[in-house]
Amino acid sequence: MHVLKHRVICAGMRRSGSTWLYNAVRMILASCGGVYARFEDDQDIAECRRMAVEQQVAKAHRFGAELLFGATCILVSHRDLRDVAASAVRRKLVVDLPVEVVRFLTKTVIDEYQIWEPYAQFDLAYESMRENTPGAVGTIAGVLGVTVDPEAVARNIDALPLPNGKDPDREVLLHPGHFTDGTVGGYKKTLGEETVRAIEAVFGEWMLRKGYAA
Numbered sequence: 046m047h048v049l050k051h052r053v054i055c056a057g058m059r060r061s062g063s064t065w066l067y068n069a070v071r072m073i074l075a076s077c078g079g080v081y082a083r084f085e086d087d088q089d090i091a092e093c094r095r096m097a098v099e100q101q102v103a104k105a106h107r108f109g110a111e112l113l114f115g116a117t118c119i120l121v122s123h124r125d126l127r128d129v130a131a132s133a134v135r136r137k138l139v140v141d142l143p144v145e146v147v148r149f150l151t152k153t154v155i156d157e158y159q160i161w162e163p164y165a166q167f168d169l170a171y172e173s174m175r176e177n178t179p180g181a182v183g184t185i186a187g188v189l190g191v192t193v194d195p196e197a198v199a200r201n202i203d204a205l206p207l208p209n210g211k212d213p214d215r216e217v218l219l220h221p222g223h224f225t226d227g228t229v230g231g232y233k234k235t236l237g238e239e240t241v242r243a244i245e246a247v248f249g250e251w252m253l254r255k256g257y258a259a
Contacts, residue, residue, distance in 0.1 A: 050077075050099040051189065052115050054085075056161040057122035058153045059106055060132040062171040064218050065202060066122050066185070067104040071216075072198050073186045074100045082216050085112060104218055108160040118189060119164045124171035125257045126150050126248050127241055131232035141236055143243035150248060170255075172229050178203075 051074055055067040071082045079098035085105040105112055113119070130146045133139045139149040162168065167188045174181040179195035182202075186193045205217055232241065245252070245259040252259060 050117075052101045052103075052117050053189070054103050054105055054112055054116050054119045055122075056105045056108070056112075056119060056157070056165075057169070058124065058129060058157040060129045060136070060138075060153075061122045061124035061158075062169060062174055063104060063106070063122045065174060066120060066169050067102065067218060068202050068205060069182055069185050069198065070120065070189065071102050072201055073182070073189055073191050073193050074102065076193050077191055085109075106157045108156065113164060118166050119161065120167045120169065120185070120188070121158060121161045121165040122169040122171060123158055123255060125229070125232070125255075126154070126252060127232035127236065127244050127257075128171070128229065129153060130240065130244060131235035132227075134235055141240055143240050146236075146240050147243055147247050150244065154248065154251065175227065175229055 053070050053074070055063060055070055057063045057066070067082070071080055074080045078100060080100045080102060081098050082102040083104075085103040085107075103112065130139070130150060133149060134141045134146075139145050167185065169181065169185070178199040182193070182198045183195040186195065186198075236244075249259050
């Protein structure tokens with residue numbers, strides 16, 4: 046019988062460092078042996094069994110009760126919603142119009158974050174990762190119960206190359222154009238004032254609870 050020692054779900058809102066979180070977990074667990082790591086809808090249990098690894102990592106945005114089954118740890122990520130929106134605008138996932146951005150963020154917060162939050166053993170704040178990347182790695186390793194060199198893992202994540210083709214890498218999950226301006230507060234250079242005011246008006250309570258001043 047194929048028994049997994051670790052089955053970790055990296056969830057949370059898109060454009061919040063979720064791929065960084067996923068790769069941090071993937072590399073931390075790799076220090077313990079083989080890892081099967083894919084996006085949740087690209088997971089192939091038969092392939093995982095053939096590899097005979099004891100550790101599985103899945104990245105997810107959408108919530109599914111079936112993803113909770115057998116999970117040993119669930120981690121999520123969040124970010125200042127103004128920066129989430131700005132990143133999405135730069136990636137052309139949404140246009141910089143208040144109604145469109147609020148609609149996008151409503152789905153992001155409810156469907157990709159709040160529904161996961163009660164199940165999470167750790168919640169990564171994007172800003173803390175940007176401020177102290179090795180510190181974030183060390184915290185995640187502690188949650189997983191694995192000892193690593195946080196500085197080395199952080200360097201390895203930073204060194205991950207973007208794929209040359211148009212499709213994302215199946216394991217690393219980076220894709221061409223994945224990164225935009227990841228500066229904390231970078232929304233000020235991207236979003237219009239009306240959009241920023243709309244975000245703060247609709248999501249102000251959530252942002253205050255997460256430590257983001259309007």
